[in-house]
Amino acid sequence: MSPRPRLDHVRRPELLSAAATVIRQRGLENARVADVAEKAGTSTPSVLYWYATKAELLKEALTSAEERFYEDLALQLERIENPRERIVHIIHSAAGEGDYDAALWMELWARALRDPELAATRAELDGRWRRSIADAVRYGQERGEFGATDPEEFAVVLACLLDGLAVQIALRDMEVTPDRVRELALKLAERELGCELLEGARC
Amino acid sequence: MNAAATERGARERILAAAVERIARDGIDEARIARIAMAAGVSPSLVHYHFETRDALLEQALEYSYELAGDVRLGPEGDAVELGSVKRLAAMIDQFLPYPGILERDWILWVELWLRAVRHTEMRPTAARLYERMRDWFSEAIATGIERGEFNADADRDRIADRILALADGYGVRVLFGDLEVSHARREIWAAVKDDLGLPEQPPPPLDPAHPQD
Numbered sequence: 001m002s003p004r005p006r007l008d009h010v011r012r013p014e015l016l017s018a019a020a021t022v023i024r025q026r027g028l029e030n031a032r033v034a035d036v037a038e039k040a041g042t043s044t045p046s047v048l049y050w051y052a053t054k055a056e057l058l059k060e061a062l063t064s065a066e067e068r069f070y071e072d073l074a075l076q077l078e079r080i081e082n083p084r085e086r087i088v089h090i091i092h093s094a095a096g097e098g099d100y101d102a103a104l105w106m107e108l109w110a111r112a113l114r115d116p117e118l119a120a121t122r123a124e125l126d127g128r129w130r131r132s133i134a135d136a137v138r139y140g141q142e143r144g145e146f147g148a149t150d151p152e153e154f155a156v157v158l159a160c161l162l163d164g165l166a167v168q169i170a171l172r173d174m175e176v177t178p179d180r181v182r183e184l185a186l187k188l189a190e191r192e193l194g195c196e197l198l199e200g201a202r203c
Numbered sequence: 204m205n206a207a208a209t210e211r212g213a214r215e216r217i218l219a220a221a222v223e224r225i226a227r228d229g230i231d232e233a234r235i236a237r238i239a240m241a242a243g244v245s246p247s248l249v250h251y252h253f254e255t256r257d258a259l260l261e262q263a264l265e266y267s268y269e270l271a272g273d274v275r276l277g278p279e280g281d282a283v284e285l286g287s288v289k290r291l292a293a294m295i296d297q298f299l300p301y302p303g304i305l306e307r308d309w310i311l312w313v314e315l316w317l318r319a320v321r322h323t324e325m326r327p328t329a330a331r332l333y334e335r336m337r338d339w340f341s342e343a344i345a346t347g348i349e350r351g352e353f354n355a356d357a358d359r360d361r362i363a364d365r366i367l368a369l370a371d372g373y374g375v376r377v378l379f380g381d382l383e384v385s386h387a388r389r390e391i392w393a394a395v396k397d398d399l400g401l402p403e404q405p406p407p408p409l410d411p412a413h414p415q416d
Contacts, residue, residue: 164370167371
């Protein structure tokens, strides 16, 4: 008689976060279901109960890490009343503070070049990233704090700049430190929004 | 042709074939047997030149960027012939995924990011490439300042950083079809024009004929 997998203690979110850790450590190509099971404190059959294939598990792990980032970001932004601080928070969230994870992001983007399903997910997540930025701009404009820049266009420029810089941070480029990233991004945002963003600055 | 030259030829053919396969299949799916077939050599010759699959893939990426670097890091004379404004626009164009060779280079570029994030020993290669590109822009800006074509007080290193980051962020979205390459070019220009004192719109692209392979 084959034992039924023990499912009492292991849940999908735990598996996904275990899978994300394994991908981070070993890379997607070398991540094995057995490693994920071990990390989650369960067995391979239990993992396969939730996810029929390794590909399915890894795919969901990649996207759920990103999704969590956007969910957390949305909650954090809601709690910040000052529009300028919201923009600063967005910049900091992408510049090596918090749990933003460039390694997983890169696995997702590189895979998405060849996988239509992942390409659709990537497009959707990128849309969320840009919407988070555009919403923060609109919020500031409604309160009369930012100039009349187009929120969507601003979102594309800032997202492109932050993503480009995140690559260099992930590659541990010595020239591009998180401080440098914040400085470059703040400067671009200040110019586009017509507003100083740092400590106690008035618009 | 002497034996050493033949051997160098085989090595280069293998690297060139590997670059093609990586661009087409992705680095995880690039197989030695297919690379050997495309290079017209035996798999054992591939193993003779490259001890492991990882070593081959990494050297193929390096090879591609050294080549791209030689093409991109064009002659200094450009500044005199084109003027610094047109030269800067042409340099930005070299970093965007126009269809063809530049698009293939871009796919490899993304594979290089991935490889370097996964394998720390690959990072010096990536860092070196970024350093070369940053110096290239920074020096071109310095030349423009010297020639009185750019604002004298422009912070050339920061502007070079901004151009590189925007080119990566826009380039990858162009690759995915989110944006048009012309849009990317216009926005990168807009992000540096005030600091450098550039005209409102970038000059039209030079003839997009790419250097021959």
